[in-house]
Amino acid sequence: MGCPRVSCCACGALRPASAFSRHQGIPGAPRARPGLDHQACQGYVAVSKTARNLDPLLAPKSFVVVGASAQATRIGGRPLHMAQAFGFQGKVCGVNPKYTEVQGFPCYPDLSAVPFTPDLAIIALGAQDVLETLKQCVAKGIRAAVVFAGGFAETGTDEGCQLQRAIAALCDATGLLLAGPNGIGLVNVANKSYATFMSAMLESPPIPGGVAVVAQSGGACIAVHNSLHARAVGENYILNTGNEICVGFSDYVSYVAADASTKVVAGYIEGLDGSDGFVEQMIALRKRALPTVLYKVGETSAGADAAASHTARMAGSHSVFKTALKQLGVMRADDMEQLAELAYLAQFSRRTAGTRVGILTTSGAFAAILTDKFVAAGLTVPRLSDDLQAAVRPHVPAIATIVNPVDITANVVNSPDGFEDGLRVLLQAEELDTVVFFSTANLIDGLTPQLIRAVGGSGKLLCVLVTGRCKRVADLEAAGIPVFNDTGRGASAIATIAHWNVQKEKWQHWPRPVEQNLVRREAALSLLGKARAGGRRALNEKEGKEVLALYGVPVPKEGTAAHAQEALRLAESFGYPVVLKVLSPDIVHKSEAGGVRLGLNCAAEVAHAHDDILGSVYRHCPEARIEGVLVQQQAAGGVELLVSCAQDPIFGPVLTLAAGGVAAELISDVVQRVLPISVREAGEMLAELKTYPLLAGFRGAPVANFDAVAETLAGISQLGMELRDDISEIEVNPIIVHPGAASGGLVAVDCVVKLR
Known part of the structure; x- marks a missing residue:
């Protein structure tokens, strides 16, 4: 029988290999408690490179390609070709008994013959040869390795799972840093180390910059890079995490965040578990005000093990993830293109932005279009106050509409200086948080000097939305003005960063320390202990309410009846009307089993309801443990x-x-x-x-x-x-x-x- 499929930690749905950490989905492996260590979060500082030194993996000074190829287009040849193409300054060599030289670099028959100890080994071999090669790396003193091959836990076979476990054990025992397996590699643009076989690096060479890309999918890694490159956005890291045997998504994020050249973290996630420090790392980035944008696919249920409850059916993990990112101060992308757009816009996050948008346009149609888009995205386009309208009026054409949107029409070409002054008034207005200017490319090219001068005296975000191709985009961006050619995507990105600015301030102190009431907790644990002692995995309703009451939750008067006469006595003591319910830890939805009767107003009704409930429950749930009937004072409506x-x-x-x-x-x-x-x-x-x-x-x-x-x-x-x-x-x-x-x-x- 094959190894169980590596699956989502909650719902069991199959996920690609890139979604898995070292232990996830491998039978018998340990798992940490999910969620947040609140004590650890107090005074938390971002993990530095010295805390877990990933330099040998991500900033190597030398490397060897095991399985080196003389052909630059082969997997074992590309890292060598890129070392030449991008000018890597460290020592480089290959290992392949077929050659003494590959692509201008020395080549040796095996690792033991290499005359120096490389920081990094790039292993371009099949899965069956990886473990032995990694042992040779350890013997050589090599501290890090990148493994391209697939064929491990992602295959769902016993052999693949066992091989991944063996590699994880080797890394644990020796401290070897390993990227992958089943990944396309790692790029450090400034270090000029390209431990990858991504042809996209040659087709669209990275522009040095400040966006760090960390992706759990090789294809996503390439897609984000291509989108950023098309926008001329610079990158400093392009990292594919692979199977994450020993270095996980959060480890990579921690490393790139500690690099002063990183201005934005852009991540693609397929799956996480609760043991990799993701929450704590996101809190660290929030505290440092380092913009982070994440795109997560798939749904990891928030309690899918409890599928019988209403909550688990309504609130899958996708909604939890969205909520959590807001609290953590992270921007969330809905697709790969938006991830790139937000990473681009986040570079301008030193400028303030908020949810009250002022729209300046030369088109009445786009005044309406943009208003619709911003309002649909949860922003407001507030009517300008009378004082602000009066301040804007002298600087715009007489036919302009100035309520917001401010439609200055194409007549702006006749008074560019007035445009600059009017824009400056909007940027300085306290009643607006963000300002957007829409026009055609030729008008924006002509108004670029005015746009730059106007924004120079303001710390507020000014975005330009344009139809057509501007020639002066670089000038605008250099002045701190982002430019979008796609109106819809631009409006969506602006709305996201506006909400992000609000949310990161709102949640900057979350999570606050939790003070435990030990007396209350011990009382609750005593109730839970009695249930466990009886072999139960759930409390009955009465016990559950006793726990709630300990935490200040108001509950009704109620008692347990072992027979009809006791039910009558309780009803008389509470006063009518009353409710009768079956009391069972095995029945979640009592109404469906006929276990509830409401609005009972007399002794006869109570007696009849008692017997009727028991009969119905025995028919519907013959195996359920029945602990009596709960008599409850009926609550008033609301x-x-x-x-x-x-x-x-x-x-x-x-x-x-x-x-x-x-x-x-x-x-x-x-x-x-x-x-x-x-x-x-x-x-x-x-x-x-x-x-x-x-x-x-x-x-x-x-x-x-x-x-x-x-x-x-x-x-x-x-x-x-x-x-x-x-x-x-x-x-x-x-x-x-x-x-x-x-x-x-x-x-x-x-x-x-x-x-x-």
Whole structure:
């Protein structure tokens, strides 16, 4: 039987080899807890090259090609050809018993014959020869290797998995740094080291610059490079991570971020696990204000193991990843071209930008088009104040429209100085965060001096959108003005960086330290321990609510009835109406099993409901453990919310807030946060719900007690953090929020708690 397919850590979906770290998908390998080490994040400083010295791998002073070829077009020949083409200054040689010289470099029969110790070995051999060659590298004292070959864990075979495990063990035991296997290599532009067989490096030679490309796919690596090159954007690193046996995506990011020449990190991700320090590294980049743009494909479920719950069905990992990037201060691209566009625009991030956009245009049509695009992207195009309109009016043609957009028409050619003064007024206006100018190429070429002078006195982002090909793009960019030829892509990129500027400030102090209440935690662990002692992997509803109550979540009066007479006694003590529910840790959705009866108003109804529930449940779930019937005081009506906390394999505990009740899965109204969150941040989650107006007095209804709801969410956040190692998922559905700020707030009516 073959080795199990290397698969997504949560959902089991097959992924390409480039998505895997050393241990991922290999049977018997260790896995770290996912998510954030909050103590480690306090005072976190970006990992430097000295913390784990990757210089031999990424900035070698010498290298050897094992499997060297005299043909420059072959995999074993390209690194040698590029060393000549790009002028690598260090020692270079080949290993191949067929030759004594290859492409002008000395060649030796084996590694032991090489008269010096190279920093890096580039291994251009088949998978079957890689392990032995790596052992020879270690014996030679070589500290790093790049392996191009495939045929390892990505094949899904026993042989491939075993070979990858053996190589990982060698790297662990010896400290050998290894890029790959199954990768196309590494490029350090400034060092002129091209440990790669990418022909794109010869077809479109990298322009020295500040964008570091790190990609988990060779094809993506080439695509991003080609897009950046077409835009004349300079790069300093182009790195394909391969199978990540010993050096992972975050390791590469840490290295390039520590290089002062890096101005932007552009990454392509197919898969991560929770052990590679991704979250901590992104926090470090956010603290250093180093712009980072990521494009992630695929969906890694946020708790796919809990597929039976509402939350896992509604909130896959793609949404969690998007949420997490906002909190981490990372820009997210939707495709390869946008990744390149954002990397280009991020080079201008020293200029401030925000969500209030001023549009200056020579076209009425594009005034409307751009307004639509920016508003659809979540920006505002605010009407200019009367004072600002009055300040702009003297500098624009009499027929201009100046409410925003400001349509100056093509008559601007008759008064270019007025254009400069009017633009300067907009750039200095406090009511605008970002300014965009749209026109044709010939007009922009003619107005370039005015654009440059106007922006020179402002720190605000000014972007030019153009139809046609400008001749003076380089002059504009040198002055700090980005230029876009595609209006749609330009507007999308501008919107992304505007939101990024807001989000990175909003989340700059996240995650805040979490103070544990040890007494409360021990009480909760005692409840969990009793369930485990009984061989259970979930709490029953009553136990779950007892845990919630420890964290300040309001719950209704309720009790467990072992028989109908006890149910009657409890109902009388609570007062009617009451609700009866089956109590079982094995039944997640009680309504579907006929295990719930609502609105019971008398003893006869309670007695009948008790027997009816048990009969229905035994028919639907004959194997379920029944621990009695829960009698609960029926909550008053209100707005229903669903709140859950589940473990994401990358980011750890994630809080989901959504429209609640039995229709939760039918309403796409979901807001998420990676934990922890504060009471203020919980209130912001509420305001993002589409159904928020129902809580805010829609059509004259009483306004809900927002403070009570926010405090409840923050309490569940605290629960999720304190019990992260003990609870895999908790779902509260519904929480009923009562109308009126003084009515007591809310009550958690039902819950599911699953144990690790």
